[in-house]
Amino acid sequence: MKKKITNKKLNIPKNDIKLITTDLDGTLLNSKKEVPAGFKEWVLNHKEIKMVIASGRQYYNIRKLFPGMENNLVFMADNGGLVFENNKTIYIDEMKKEDIIYCIEQFHEKEKLPVILSGEKSAYMEHATEEAETNAHMYYERLEFTNDLGKCANKDRIVKIAVFIEGHKAEKRYNKLGDFHNRLEAALSGDCWIDIANKNADKGNAVRMLQEKYGISAAQCMAFGDYLNDMHMLLRCAESYAMKDAHPSLKEIAKYVAPSNDDNGVMKILTGMDIMF
Numbered sequence: 001m002k003k004k005i006t007n008k009k010l011n012i013p014k015n016d017i018k019l020i021t022t023d024l025d026g027t028l029l030n031s032k033k034e035v036p037a038g039f040k041e042w043v044l045n046h047k048e049i050k051m052v053i054a055s056g057r058q059y060y061n062i063r064k065l066f067p068g069m070e071n072n073l074v075f076m077a078d079n080g081g082l083v084f085e086n087n088k089t090i091y092i093d094e095m096k097k098e099d100i101i102y103c104i105e106q107f108h109e110k111e112k113l114p115v116i117l118s119g120e121k122s123a124y125m126e127h128a129t130e131e132a133e134t135n136a137h138m139y140y141e142r143l144e145f146t147n148d149l150g151k152c153a154n155k156d157r158i159v160k161i162a163v164f165i166e167g168h169k170a171e172k173r174y175n176k177l178g179d180f181h182n183r184l185e186a187a188l189s190g191d192c193w194i195d196i197a198n199k200n201a202d203k204g205n206a207v208r209m210l211q212e213k214y215g216i217s218a219a220q221c222m223a224f225g226d227y228l229n230d231m232h233m234l235l236r237c238a239e240s241y242a243m244k245d246a247h248p249s250l251k252e253i254a255k256y257v258a259p260s261n262d263d264n265g266v267m268k269i270l271t272g273m274d275i276m277f
Helices: 039-045 059-063 097-110 130-139 170-174 203-214 228-235 248-253 265-276
Strands: 019-023 050-054 073-077 082-085 088-092 115-119 123-125 143-145 158-164 184-188 193-198 221-225 239-243 256-258
Touching: 019 203, 019 228, 039 265, 050 203, 059 073, 059 082, 073 203, 082 203, 088 203, 097 115, 097 158, 097 184, 123 130, 130 158, 170 184, 170 193, 184 228, 203 221, 203 228, 221 228, 221 265, 228 239, 228 248, 239 248, 239 265, 256 265
Parallel strands: 019 050, 019 221, 050 073, 123 143, 221 239, 239 256
Antiparallel strands: 073 082, 082 088, 115 123, 115 158, 158 193, 184 193
């Protein structure tokens, strides 16, 4: 049985944790998509720790959630396809043009599913149902509508393709994908979303890049997540937490189970760490 962590003090040696990475939706944010009270103060009071916000969302959408602490955070966007620090790209895993066209043909043209191309400058989609467009605007701050998705692959560096599945049936469609492409990999990032990117483009590889860049070991890292696109990220960090309502498969690989996002689970762990400093 997994150990459930509440706000009790943790047995972590002083100054061991150098990097903390947390997913957003279902993890740090509550059900109202709000950043928990006290998070800004905690970040600004612990500048010696690299705090990484890791999400399938677009960078410009993530950044607006953290006013006043942008320069004290690392933003891992598009499931690790893009990493920004101090408003500059420090890592990008760009998809090949032919692979982008392949996904457009397979999912959009053949299956008539709404797809979003997420790039360094913006995201791109064709007009779709009200449900699809509402969800798109929720996660993409910069979103351009187009009549030709293929052309968008030539004007931006695309790192991820998000496929929207209405009716909360993404997992059912995801389970049928199998090994659909030798250079691409799909990740289930929510009950309506399947994200497709290069095989090496995931949150775990982005964490590895940060570990190498700053000389931080896995033993000095902590991670929080709730869905399958967080799996590689948790595996890269010695102190790993799946939220109480996380996908069962994520709980299997996490070291601990934390209180839910609506019970301020991430903040309870962070404030419990304060005995270290």
